[in-house]
Amino acid sequence: MEYEYQFENDNFVVTDDMKSKFDRYGGIIIRNFLSKEEVGHIMKSLESEEFRKYMYGVDDGEGRKAHMNIWNQPGDDITGMVARCDKIVNTCEQLIGGEVYHYHSKLMGKPPKEGGRHLWHQDYGYWYENGCLFPNMMTVFMAMDKCEKINGCLQYLPGSHKCGRIEHHRLGGQFEADTDRVNEIQKHCTLQHAEMNAGDAYFMHCNVLHCSSANLSDKRRWALLCCYNRADNNPVKEHHHPFYTPLIKVRNEDILNCKKNIDVDGKSFMPLGVDKTSLLQTVDDN
Known part of the structure; x- marks a missing residue:
């Protein structure tokens, strides 16, 4: 695929070709963006009981639930280091063309056999309703499990x-x-x-149309998503996600160096019923 690249830790930079492909297709895929060690370290946080208790279900219209956990501030824990690290933030800034801030992050979970689908949508279809005037926003979709057709991987329309x-x-x-x-x-x-x-990782423009099927397999499908808004695109109305908040970057190695599994006070988890563009429900089993 012509917009697919390999991550090389010591030599990774956003090239003119990457920027050109992002502008043309609305996204680029970077293989091995997180190392096996980083994924394992992140999962210590995501699988913790304290983290999972903030998971909710989103009805997919067919009786299944897509599980989700949303937080507005990155915090000082492991997932916070991911959202603030140089390789993510710098890449987003170079692709979207300016300083970005953390709009929110989320864990998207599809449990085996019953994980609900995500309907065709644009992220900006939601974020437009939040008072963001320009589509100068993007999502970094990072696979935590193997994502494939059988367990409801992301589907998208490049160039849309x-x-x-x-x-x-x-x-x-x-x-x-x-x-x-x-x-x-x-x-x-x-x-x-x-x-x-x-x-x-898939770096995706907020207007790319995407969806995913229900997970009817016996394989779990989890993904960590970090969403960013350009600093000059401050929302014009009060809503459930942050206004411009300067993002304090950290080094890539701070992901593995971080020993704090979860920073509840620093993350501003979104409680049930706050998000008016999604109808969240409690889930019994994550």
Whole structure:
């Protein structure tokens, strides 16, 4: 795939080719972006009982739930080091063209056999409703488990960000992009499945149309997503995510050096019922 790259820890830089492909396709995939050691260290935090108690379910309109845990501030724990590290933040700033701040992060969980689907949508379909005037925003999707078709990997339409914002409507606990419009766009933008190994990352523009199927396999599918807004795109209305907050970067090695599994006070986890663009529900089993 022409917008796919390999991460080389000592030599990684955003090249002109990466920026060109990001602008053309709305995203780039970087393989081995997180090392096996980093993924294992991050999972110590994500799998902790204290972290998992903030997980909620989002109805997918078919009786299943896509599990989610959302926090607004990165904090000083392991996942905070991920959201603040140079290799993520600097890459986002070079791809989106300016200083960024942490808009929120989330753990997206699809348990075996019952993990719900995510409907076709743009992230900006949600974030537009939050008073963000420009689509100068992006998501870094990092696979924590092997993501493949069988367990509901991400599906996306490369180049669809050039179509602008699509109208969305509510279905279940999610927003769904206009299906007729999506069907027409698929005639021009070829559907891709983001099959990824743990540690691979997809840097995605907020207007890229994407979805994922339900997980009916016996394999769990977890992903860590860090979302960023450009500093000059401060929201114009009060909502459930942060206004511009300067981001204090850390070194890449601080991910593995961090010994704090979870920083509850520093993360500002979103409680049930706060997010008006998603209808969150309690889940019994994460």
